[in-house]
Amino acid sequence: LYIDDDPALRRLVSKEFERHGYSVQLAATGEEGLRRLRAGGIDVVALDHYMPGQDGLQTLASIRADPDAPPVVYVTGSEEGRVAIAALKAGAADYVIKDVGGEFLALLRVAIEGALAQAKLQREKEEAEAEVRATRDRFEALAAERAVLLREVNHRVGNSLQLVSSFLLMQSDMSHDAHVKGALASAYGRVLAIAQVHKRLYTSDDVRTVALDSYLHALVADIGASAAAGNGWLSLAADPVAVDPDRAVAVGVIVTELIINVMKHAYPSGKGPVRVALHAPSGSDIRLCVE
Incomplete structure (x- = not known):
């Protein structure tokens, strides 16, 4: 999902990523982007900072309020390092600075691929930890059951x-x-x-x-x-x-x-x-x- 109020940049991003095999959803405002997110099926979000109404940081806060939210790559202007730092502190996975040299799309693709890989690793880590906890709980339950059985056997004998x-x-x-x-x-x-x-x-x-x-x-x-x-x-x-x-x-x-x-x-x-x-x-x- 690419959220940006610039229609020309939205079309450019959509064509570039579809050319590399991505399915791209577009939103012109933060509110529209949040509605699309609630519909489901989004793996990663690229979010612009300056937008009418709800800006990027406000939208980012709303996205991060969902514990199952996809990773967010924050998009800022060339002179907005302070904004990028604020976005990272607010939970963005990465940030990309818009430039006039034509590197923006390539950098955005690298950032999105990195965010997807990081999200996958995090999911695998959480699944592994959940499996460890489940295995430990099963072992503790079996151990408790075995202890009760042994006590009962010893009692009867x-x-x-x-x-x-x-x-x-x-x-x-x-x-x-x-x-x-x-x-x-x-x-x-x-x-x-x-x-x-x-x-x-x-x-x-x-x-x-x-x-x-x-x-x-x-x-x-x-x-x-x-x-x-x-x-x-x-x-x-x-x-x-x-x-x-x-x-x-x-x-x-x-x-x-x-x-x-x-x-x-x-x-x-x-x-x-x-x-x-x-x-x-x-x-x-x-x-x-x-x-």
Whole structure:
């Protein structure tokens, strides 16, 4: 769209650009140009400064008020550098100075081609950013859905294992065979160790790690509650340590086996203090003690 009140220059610009493959729309005033813009289908605007009624800067402001407006190349007189600067500050993509040497049309074509290329790059940049945002939103939604699913799986598995451990404990209490009772007690402890890991996972925001100190506190409390040795016989002192779930299960099974062995061999009567300690003297080493 070329907006200029000079009819001869409008015809000249139209012929020149149509010769180079452009489809040119013409407007004699700023108001007429704005009406044509509102009709749509305009890729770039060349806008003259001096026009009757609404001048170029006023028209430029109206064009730029539309967030989807096409780029504007501002056309000024040869002595109007100050006006060109004002147009650039107002949002023009480029400016061309009318001259008497015949370079105006060539310079205008170069400026328009540059404005079109710049607008294309800007659109591609915005589309790429929008795709990045959409991908990030999809990833966050999938991650949230996966976290909910993992918590639900851990919750169901944990509940099932708690139920199995309760059956084992009940069966152990019903048996009068010492060997059977011992085997069931060992199985109970192992199942309980795994169940506590799943319980920690479904109550945690991070399913990649387990707080080993909190896990052992819950495990020791469950073992202590299930034994008939009275209160206060089993204690734990643990430093804050985070490990992966598989390692937590291994540590839990080891602690359970050691406690059962202590109860079986150190205290044949089933009574006596047992102390569990977990210390992390350095960032990579963990020391576990059951005594």
